């Protein structure tokens with residue numbers, strides 16, 4: 554009787570383990586979260602540089618360029634969403650805010666801070682409506 558119970562217990566543990574492994578394997582790449590976390594990573598990186606007074610163009614241009622490239626993927630990765638035209642407009646607003654910085658790359662912390670505030674507003678504008 555005791556051995557029968559142990560065998561059943563072993564089977565149950567095996568089934569639970571297999572289910573957990575399969576769930577982990579099926580999770581996939583999570584593109585929406587990945588895109589947004591990279592966006593957040595670069596925005597935070599610029600924010601840290603401003604705090605540390607590292608505000609030359611070469612300190613921050615690579616992050617801005619990376620954010621601009623990532624922002625091209627907002628629609629392909631995050632659509633479909635409710636009110637698609639509005640979503641596309643929100644995505645364009647972010648690109649415009651980054652483009653404004655790339656057109657005349659900020660070389661002082663004050664200018665960088667101002668530009669990043671506009672970028673942050675574009676992030677928040679979309680998040681208020683589309684981030685659950």
Ligand code: HEC
Nearest residue numbers: 585586589590592593596627643644647675676679683684
């Ligand atoms: C056009 C819309 C839009 C713009 C612009 C946008 N986001 Fe998002 N963001 C979303 C949506 C939608 C989600 C929820 C994604 C999900 O988890 O499915 C999200 C989620 C996030 C998350 C949470 C990710 C997670 O861990 O699940 C972070 C961090 C984030 N955004 C950062 C940013 C930053 C920084 C910017 C600006 C530089 C930005 N986002 C601009 C739509 C946008």
